[in-house]
Amino acid sequence: MTKNTLYITTTLPYVNADPHIGFALEIVEADIIARHNRLLGREVFFNTGTDEHGQKIFEAAQKAGKDVQDYVDYYAAEFRKLKDILGLSNDAFIRTTDANHKLAAQEIWRLCDKAGDIYKKAYEGLYCVGCERFLSEKDIVxxxxxxxxxxxxxxxxxxxxxxxxxxxxxxxEYLDNPKAIIPEWRRKEAIDFVKSGLEDFSISREKSRLAWGVPVPGDDTQVMYVWFDALTNYISTLGWPNDSEGKFKKFWDKGETIQFAGKDQVRFQSLMWQAMLMSADISTTKSVFYHGFITSGGHKMSKSLGNVINPITIIKEYSIDALRYYLAREVAQFEDFDVIMDKFKESYNANLANGLGNLVSRVLKMAVSYKVEIPEKVKFLKYPKNEFLDNFEIQKAANAIWVWISELDGFIETEQPFKKIKTDTVQAKKDIQQLLKGVYEVALALQPFLPETADKILGAFSGNQAKEIGVLFPRNES
Ligand SMILES: [Zn+2]
Structure with a gap:
């Protein structure tokens, strides 16, 4: 049975670079699921934020000649802007340098310690600054x-x-639940990883080497590893441990909990974090979704290759909804995906400028020109059921909407109400009413995907007579 509340979160990006399109994919997917569930009447808590501790950030700040706190403040503000830039509906933006977050990280440490799961030992190992952790044999090639x-x-x-x-x-036992990790093949990978044997891992560093972190409770000489502290954000954002507003109990303890993450995060999100929760005797996450990586022109994006795709540049040239459309429908949900800007343009022109945009403008234009009233039943239409989105199948759900759009296009082509209006006015008006209803239904279904566009279309339907709206998606001929 579906629970009444849904908690949904992205991972927290490190604040050592500008927001990139891979994170845009993660947060837009989470946003679509959050909006879908709100439209169904569920109470949703949608979390994102920034991960601000650790050596990588400390070094990046030094390199930039900046005070670390100033440096993370700057980037946190940049990431916070994503809410408007990407048209997001997140309810919270947690920073791991927030005072309440640090308290939560220390509290989960205490609970794990109380359970007998934390011990100190001298250690010599191979450490990767990029990973922010000691590597095991399996990690080294x-x-x-x-x-x-x-x-x-x-x-x-x-x-x-x-x-x-x-x-x-x-x-x-946790991974035995088919919903614990999606897609299925990553769940199998995680099971194999656990079966191959788990090694205890280091969760602190000497403060003398790196002071930029959350202090270990009761030991002034050590700070926590960045990810041990960062993982706690998923519950600190809800006000845990004090939970004075009851949000932790409502959304984490009693509700359905979902995390979105990149495919390299399985060990952190589905294993280490879940083990920390088990140790602290806190409910585990119900499902974690892992998306693939976005490449550009067949390569991993890098400044030196000059192939970095910046989501903000795309939005400036096209629009928020153009990017959201692409991330939802064109980008593979779980596999790696190569973004080529020529193909982006092709898809935009075919499916948004034509496709949706063209359909809406044709139908509204006919309704206005021939003074066709909006059919009565449109007023009673509600956000439709969507089994694909219920199952988090974002791409399939988007595809279904565009199948619908082409069916409506096909109806115009076969019935030709713009010609019929001269010979059989009554039937032509009925056809146009049917199209009005279809466009309205499409707009309702589009709400989680393209919220701004959906609102514009639905706005054309106030009163008895539909209104024309401007061009939704101008053709890109550049
Ligand atoms: Zn590494």
Whole structure:
């Protein structure tokens, strides 16, 4: 049975670079699901924010010649702007440098410690700054970090460790739920990873090496690893542990909980974070969705290759809804996907300038020219059921809407009400009324995907007579 409340969150991006299109994909997907559920009448809490501690950020600030706090303040503000830039509906924006977040990170540490899951030991290991953690043998290929392709540093220090190994059985039980990880093949990967054996991992660093972090409770010489503190954001954003407003109880403890993350996050989100929750005796996350990576021209985006796709540039040239459309319908939901701007333009012109835009303007124009009244039943139409979105199948849901659009186009072509109006006015008006109803239904279904466009179309339907609206998506001929 579906629970009444839905908690939904993205991962928190590191604030050491501008927002990129991969994160835009994650947050727009989360936004679509959040809006869909609100439209169904569920109470939704949608979280995002910024991850602001750790060595990478400390070094980036130094490199930029900035005070670290000023540096993270600047980037946090940039990421906060995404709400307007991408037309998002998030309810919260948590920063891991917020005072209440730091308290929460310390509290979860205390609870894990109380459960006997934190111990101190001297440690020498291979450390990757990119990953912000010590690497195990599995992480190293040809002497370099498999993700960052850079040789790790040898680091020797006394750290606190988390008894990850203790949670292997519980994690397997957790992963037994088919909804724990979506897509299915990543769930299988996670199960294999747990079965191959879990190693306890280090969760703190010596303050003398890096002071930019949340202090370990009861030990002035250590700070927490950035991700141990950062993962706690998912509940600190709800006011945990004090929960004076009851949001944690309502949305996390009693509600349905969903996280969105990139495919390289499985170990952090579905294993380490879940083990931390188990240790602290807090409910685990119901489902975590992992999207693929976006590449550009067949390559990983990088400044040196000059192939970085900036979502803000796309929005300036096209529009918010043009980008949202592309992320929802064209980009593969779970596999890696290569964005080519020529194809973006092609799809925009075909499906938004033509397609949706053309259909809406033709139908409204006929209704206005021939003075066709909006059919009575349109007033009673509500946001339609959407089983695809209920199952988080965003791409399929978007495809279904465009199938509908082409069916309505097909109806115009076969019935030709613009010709029929001269010979059989009554039937032509009936046809146009049917089209008005169709356009209205399409607009209702579009609301989670293209909120601004949907509002514009629905706005044409006030009163008895439809109004014409301007061009929704001008053709891009550049
Ligand atoms: Zn690495």
């Amino acid at each position: 040809d002497g370099s970090c498999a993700i960052h392709k850079k040789p790790p540093q040898v680091l020797k220090e006394e750290n606190y460790f988390f008894r990850f190994s203790k949670y292997a059985d519980k994690l397997l």
